Amino acid sequence: TLTGADVNLTAAAADGVAGFLNIEAIDFINTSGTSTLTVNANQFGAGKAKKDSVITGAAGIQNFVVDMTAPGSFDLSALTFSNWTEGSDTVTVNGSSGADTITENPDAVDRVLAGAGDDTLVHIGPTVSTFARYDGGDGTDILQAVQSCDFSGAASDGVDGFINIEGITFVDTSGSNIARFDADQFGTGKISTTSTITGDIRTQARVISP
Numbered sequence: 001t002l003t004g005a006d007v008n009l010t011a012a013a014a015d016g017v018a019g020f021l022n023i024e025a026i027d028f029i030n031t032s033g034t035s036t037l038t039v040n041a042n043q044f045g046a047g048k049a050k051k052d053s054v055i056t057g058a059a060g061i062q063n064f065v066v067d068m069t070a071p072g073s074f075d076l077s078a079l080t081f082s083n084w085t086e087g088s089d090t091v092t093v094n095g096s097s098g099a100d101t102i103t104e105n106p107d108a109v110d111r112v113l114a115g116a117g118d119d120t121l122v123h124i125g126p127t128v129s130t131f132a133r134y135d136g137g138d139g140t141d142i143l144q145a146v147q148s149c150d151f152s153g154a155a156s157d158g159v160d161g162f163i164n165i166e167g168i169t170f171v172d173t174s175g176s177n178i179a180r181f182d183a184d185q186f187g188t189g190k191i192s193t194t195s196t197i198t199g200d201i202r203t204q205a206r207v208i209s210p
Contacts (some may be wrong), residue, residue, distance in 0.1 A: 004033030004060050010067055014042035023049040030060035038065040041074045041093075051075065057083040064091045071098025071117060076105035077124055084108050087131055095119055095137065104134070113137065120144050121165075128154040128161075135163035142167040143191070148178040156184035163189060167196040181208050 013019035020043055028035050035058075044051050055064055062084070068074055074093055081091065086109050093102050095114035104110040106125030109132055114121060116138040123134075124146050130153055134143065143165050145151075155161035162185055170177045186193050186208075 002030050002032070002058075002060075004030045004035040006036045006038075008038045009043070010038055010040040010069075012040075012043065014040055014048065016045070016047045019043060020049050021047060023053065025054045025056065026064075027056045028058045028060070028062045030058050030062070032060050034061040034063065036063040036065060038067060041066050041068045041072070042070070044074075052078045052080070054080045054082055055084070057081070057085065057089050061085075062089045064089075066091075066093045068094060068096045068100055068102075071096045071100055073101040073103075075103040076108070076110060077103050079105060081105065081108040086129055090131075099139075104132075110134070114141060118142075120169075122146065123149060123151075125149065130155055131160065133160045133163065134165070136165050138164075140166045142169050144169045144171055145177060145179050146171050148172075148176070150180045151185070152180050152182040154185065156182055156190065158187075158189050161185055162191050165191045165195065167198065169198040170200055172200065183208050 043049050066074060090111055091108045092111040097115060098117040099119060100114055100117060101120040102112050102114060103122040104112060109129045111133045112121050113135045114137045118139040119136050119141045121134050122144045126149055128151050132154055141164055185191055
């Protein structure tokens with residue numbers, strides 16, 4: 001039986017010459033316990049770990065953590081999470097101290113901790129897990145909706161769900177985009193009650209349930 005372990009690979013090179021080259025998959029093999037793997041966002045890209053890598057869990061609990069050490073963007077949606085259990089296995093992105101754009105993965109429970117800077121948190125799925133956490137941190141942070149979504153399933157306790165969000169932006173490319181929230185998701189430390197709501201040329205609707 002392989003028990004869990006904490007493995008931090010962030011010190012490995014990310015220059016495409018040394019470090020992790022031409023990697024298409026990451027497998028967890030712990031049959032019990034909890035394993036946490038921490039990597040650097042810059043270790044993904046052409047010739048390095050593939051941006052569309054397959055991350056495969058095991059019978060134990062898995063935590064996949066991505067650290068962004070410099071302002072930029074990271075797209076979780078290109079990754080495939082296989083054998084990943086909602087409520088126990090997690091995916092976390094720790095943003096940098098600057099302005100980051102982080103795209104979530106609709107097939108995994110995400111914890112986006114954007115940190116300082118004016119960040120954009122991009123949500124692409126039709127629902128949000130009750131276990132998810134989208135924390136904009138300091139700065140003016142935007143939740144971006146690219147398709148109709150029922151956001152009301154996210155927590156509203158001020159710990160998980162939408163934390164430190166100052167704006168909601170619609171960026172749908174066709175048709176209509178309907179965003180549904182619960183009123184309890186707004187307030188101090190959550191989605192600001194003075195948030196700026198920005199639409200585009202399509203039809204948008206924001207529905208808030210009491």
